[in-house]
Amino acid sequence: MKKRLILILMLSLCLLARPLDVLASTKTVTDMTGQKVKIPEKVRRVADLWHANNQVVLLLGGQNKIVATTPLIKHQHWFVTVDPAIKKVTAPFAGNQIQVEELLKTKPDVVIAVDPAQIKAARQAKIPTVNAMYHDFAGLKKSVNLTAEVLGGKAPQVAKKYNQELTHNIDLVQHQLAGVKDKPTVVHFVNATDLTKVDGRQTIVDQWISIAGGKNAIHKKGNQITVTAEELIKENPDVIIVGSCSTTKARQALQKDKQLQNLSAVKQKKVYGNPQGTFPWDRYSAEEALQVLWAAKLFHPDQMKNVNIEQATKSFYKQYYHYQLNDQQVKQILNGDN
Numbered sequence: 091m092k093k094r095l096i097l098i099l100m101l102s103l104c105l106l107a108r109p110l111d112v113l114a115s116t117k118t119v120t121d122m123t124g125q126k127v128k129i130p131e132k133v134r135r136v137a138d139l140w141h142a143n144n145q146v147v148l149l150l151g152g153q154n155k156i157v158a159t160t161p162l163i164k165h166q167h168w169f170v171t172v173d174p175a176i177k178k179v180t181a182p183f184a185g186n187q188i189q190v191e192e193l194l195k196t197k198p199d200v201v202i203a204v205d206p207a208q209i210k211a212a213r214q215a216k217i218p219t220v221n222a223m224y225h226d227f228a229g230l231k232k233s234v235n236l237t238a239e240v241l242g243g244k245a246p247q248v249a250k251k252y253n254q255e256l257t258h259n260i261d262l263v264q265h266q267l268a269g270v271k272d273k274p275t276v277v278h279f280v281n282a283t284d285l286t287k288v289d290g291r292q293t294i295v296d297q298w299i300s301i302a303g304g305k306n307a308i309h310k311k312g313n314q315i316t317v318t319a320e321e322l323i324k325e326n327p328d329v330i331i332v333g334s335c336s337t338t339k340a341r342q343a344l345q346k347d348k349q350l351q352n353l354s355a356v357k358q359k360k361v362y363g364n365p366q367g368t369f370p371w372d373r374y375s376a377e378e379a380l381q382v383l384w385a386a387k388l389f390h391p392d393q394m395k396n397v398n399i400e401q402a403t404k405s406f407y408k409q410y411y412h413y414q415l416n417d418q419q420v421k422q423i424l425n426g427d428n
Contacts, residue, residue: 119239121221122232129218133240137198139188139208141166142374143222146234147202148173149376149410150248152241158182162341167428169368172413190215200240226294230378231256256323256379260301263386266393267303274328274389275307277355278364278372280314282335282343285350288322290315295372302385303393304329313373320351326354329389330361333372336426339361345384361428362388366401368411370428380406384424399424 115131137158138144144163147153153173161181163169170177173208181190188208193201194215201212204223212219220240224233231253238249278295280287290296290310299306307325308317330353332340340363344356355361364372364381371381383402387394400420407413 098354099396119236121236122223122229123221125221127218127220129220129240129352132243133199133242135197135199135215136240137196137201137212138184138195138210139201139203139205140222142369143197143202143233143237144176144203145169145323146222146237146376147241147371148368150234150238150241150245152237152243155241155400157198158193166369168366168423170413171419172368172407174204186214193217202237208325224294224374227256227378228258228298230294230374230376231270238362242352246408252376252379255406259379259382262395262397263301263382266397267390270303270390270393273305274304275325276304276329276331276389277307277322277325277327279330279332279340280334282332282340282363285343285347286316286318287314288317289373294374294378298372298378298382298385301382302389304385304389319347322350323353330354330355331364331372331385332361332426333364334366334370334428335363336428337361338425339363340426366426366428367407367423376410377406387428 108283116128117131118126120126120130134155135157136147136155138147138156139160139420141160141162144156144159149157156179159176159179163303164177175228180192180196182189188211190211198217201217201219202222203219204221209219209221222233222236224230234249234252238245246247248308276299288308289400290308290312291306292311293313296306307327341361344361350356364370365384367377369375369377371377380403383397384399387397387399403420403423404415406413407420
């Protein structure tokens with residue numbers, strides 16, 4: 091009799107334990123480096139340590155799951171405008187150094203990062219960590235899908251919609267510019283504070299310049315590479331685009347530079363600040379879907395005259411961020427004001 095009671099008790103305990111097993115269930119995702127990472131089946135808490143990927147989480151509707159972010163995102167004007175709650179989220183950093191103890195306090199189910207040191211530290215702390223880094227448009231789409239897979243819920247559906255829109259905008263630009271032979275040469279400065287740092291070939295910047303009907307005036311390969319004033323003067327680009335600043339500040343910076351102020355693009359006022367939204371459009375941004383339209387319209391206004399970049403920006407923000415921009419806000423974003 092006692093044996094039967096013991097057996098019944100053991101079976102009952104097993105049955106009671108089953109829901110806990112379900113709650114503890116996991117799934118495996120493959121990150122952008124090919125690393126297989128086991129994460130909870132239902133991710134509820136995300137520590138997003140890559141500035142740019144916070145925007146992707148926002149776009150996918152997962153911002154309520156972010157329990158740790160970066161200081162830059164907490165001060166990104168348009169991100170905070172769209173998602174004011176981000177200001178209250180922990181940024182577990184001291185300078186550029188991740189503070190693992192502070193990270194652990196946020197109790198993340200998963201960490202999303204790209205910095206090797208941060209990834210190593212998070213994995214040593216036994217937190218499932220996914221590398222979301224990419225370098226081109228194909229990688230952007232894959233990284234969006236990866237983030238959606240981590241978030242779960244409706245995120246994969248939103249990712250599919252976004253990737254379709256990105257593809258559509260690229261195809262639209264290429265169709266509108268079919269047959270165009272006169273392609274302006276372009277230099278893209280990383281920012282206005284260091285006019286020796288530019289983006290070269292085999293980068294996502296180089297890719298959108300090409301898609302938009304331009305030619306990268308820089309022949310070296312790589313992101314944020316150093317060039318001399320002499321090299322820039324020799325290339326004498328038709329158009330200059332400066333990241334992370336407004337058009338006004340970009341023009342002022344180049345006009346003050348004694349060596350670069352004589353470039354034809356500076357004299358002809360063909361210097362532009364790159365648009366900045368919830369993240370700068372030009373680099374590692376989901377708003378690259380708008381960047382290709384903006385750049386194509388900048389380089390080839392006649393061929394792109396039927397594209398209303400202001401309306402496209404409003405539609406994008408309403409569709410993905412559920413935020414209605416007014417005309418002044420759109421103007422500020424397109425002018426690179428942040």
